[in-house]
Amino acid sequence: MNQLTRDQKIGILAVQETHLTKEHTSRLNHLFCRNMTILNSSLPEGSTNSAGIAFVLNKRVLAWTNLDLIEIIPGRAALLKIERQDLDPLHILNIYAPNAPAENENFWIALNHEWSNNNTLPHVNIMLGDLNLVESEIDRRPPHADSKNAVAALDDFKSKFLLADGWRRTYPNKTLYTFGVGTAGSQSRIDRIYLNPTLLNHSYGWKIQNPAINTDHQLATTTILDPGMPYIGKGRWVMPPSLLCDKQVIDFIQHRGKRLLSDMDQADEGRLRTPTSNPQLLWREFKLDLVSFVRSRTKKLFPILDQKINSLNKALEDLYNDPTTTNDDEKSLQAHIITERIKKLTSKRHSKIRDNVAVKHHLTGETISRTWIQANKEKRPRDTIKALQTPNSSPPALTRDSHKMADIARSHHETLQSQDINTDEHDRNTDISR
Template identity: 35%
Template sequence: MKLKRINILGLQETHMTTQHLATVHTLYERRLQVYNSPDPDNASASAGVAFAIDKSTTRTDKTQFIELVPGRAALLVIQWRENTTTTILNTYAPNSPNDHPAFWQAVQDALEAHNIRTIDFMLGDFNLVEDEIDRTPPHPDRQTAVDALRNFRATFQLQDTWRHDNINYRLFTYRTVRNDNVIQSRLDRIYTSATTARNIYEWDHIIGYIPSDHDMITVRYAPSDATTTGPGRWTMPLHLLTNAAFLRDVKDAGRKLEANIAETIPARTPEHNAQTLWATFKATIRTLAKKHAALTKGRMSQKIKSLTAALDASPRSSRTK
């Protein structure tokens, strides 16, 4: 979460017991707040949904966590500011298509019982796709299961925003091998309300550090009344401290500074003195740092581009057009 700057992480199939949750809080109490809804019958081996919140970036003092369907659906209400809340529904739908209609009805009933009328985000592992484009080989899922999800989405006015923005693009988050054939699908999705969709950006999917047959979907969200943050003050990238070419240029500029300061000792003027020369030297260092940082960034970008192309071309890739 720290590396990818994730503020709120929704997890499914956690298999987390009460003891596991206590251990997590003991180890990461200063950094994380974790809410877990375990499977009521077999918490350590079945289902489970959870939220993990980065306490260093997200306020948790007025957070509300509601279990809707134990082990399968939970709601998180985050209060960003005094009058601004965001509601996130985390779901882990049943594996069997026959169970989907009853599951979505149970989630809706629980939301209505808690007087929840609006959902900003619905995320999770839905264990089905709504369109054939989201499977390879393409094939439709059980229509009754798809209809149950669509009816729920219509009730709460939720849309597949990523698909709206990428009508013909194929992206898969789950993969398995059956009879020597690779099966891929976009089971993991994030739905949003139409209002929320105007404030989200930078969709991405990540191959997790923990081995899994699912990838993680991420998106950034900025509430309409979020505080505006400026560009900040420029600082020199620390990696330049080991850049031989940059250090060589700095040494050359330093030797020139020493010689110029020596010339001012017998003939100092308001325009030509150690202070003005030092200011010029600092400006020179800044210019050199930006120049070498740009060169390094270009090389890194090219390396990332080539690695991404290699990843896309590999059988493990989930990104195809």
């Protein structure tokens, strides 16, 4: 879970079938205290340890002022209340519904009853988890409807908070599944994320993907934007250090660098120095050519595994949504083969990242190095400046445009450089002559 939330930059991960006890949870929180917090709800003592749900909060990307976990139905439904600075509290309901239709129906009726008879329970903003139920035939293969009574009970609970299935709203006609049984077994999209209208309008990047860990469920994810946040780009591009040892990159730098030196020598001698051809522009062109070559080289070398995974995901999606393939058994077999290949490749990528971290720790652990210092440093997300006041605006106005905010900050610091500077020539000469 630590690696999954780190690599995929997941802020809040809802987990079902955790099989965790209080002792296990406490031990995990102590072990990963710098990187994440785990809040678990298990079945009452004496019950079989077959359920359990948990929230995993990633401290690297998520900041909060207070957390509160309310167990609605222990081991089956728990509400997380997250209080964040300058933002409204977020209420997230983690669900692991029973599999049997009658029990599933009673589960949603019980949740409805809890909120109807307890005024202290807050409104649900997000509901997610393993519902063991689909609302439409399109989410099962072979297609068939689930228990009408259970679906109606779920619908009653959803309507209480105006919750909507974000993935289905985004892809109304697409077919993908989060759970399957064997080579020719049934498949279903029982793992879903529901959002209220406000959050749904600010959500994007709805995905169903393999989590690269040992589970028979796929991972459903989405990204929710804070409407008050300024635009934040991808950041400055940096050349991967490992490419400094790549022969093709070294050869390019040598040949292109020699040409640069020759052109600069001629420009310095005055023969080719013009407003459009001078050392400054020659240096700029060299850097642009180098960046272009390194980027193209990076695409060829690094994401080979990622390209294979993306290609297989696309093939799986096309297979499910291909109307010409009518043989369900054949489609199931092909889907199973592709899914297993995706699992192997994602697991390989996951293990490769873990091995690299282990090797790095073995070489630099417990030494005065950046790796060791960072490993023992508490991870905190950066505080983002959400807005700046526009100078000389009347009445005072704020801007959230990141480009304008950068200009305001630059002008402010440039002004500071010239404050309290004595520019009187006589005083300057007097001070110099002392």
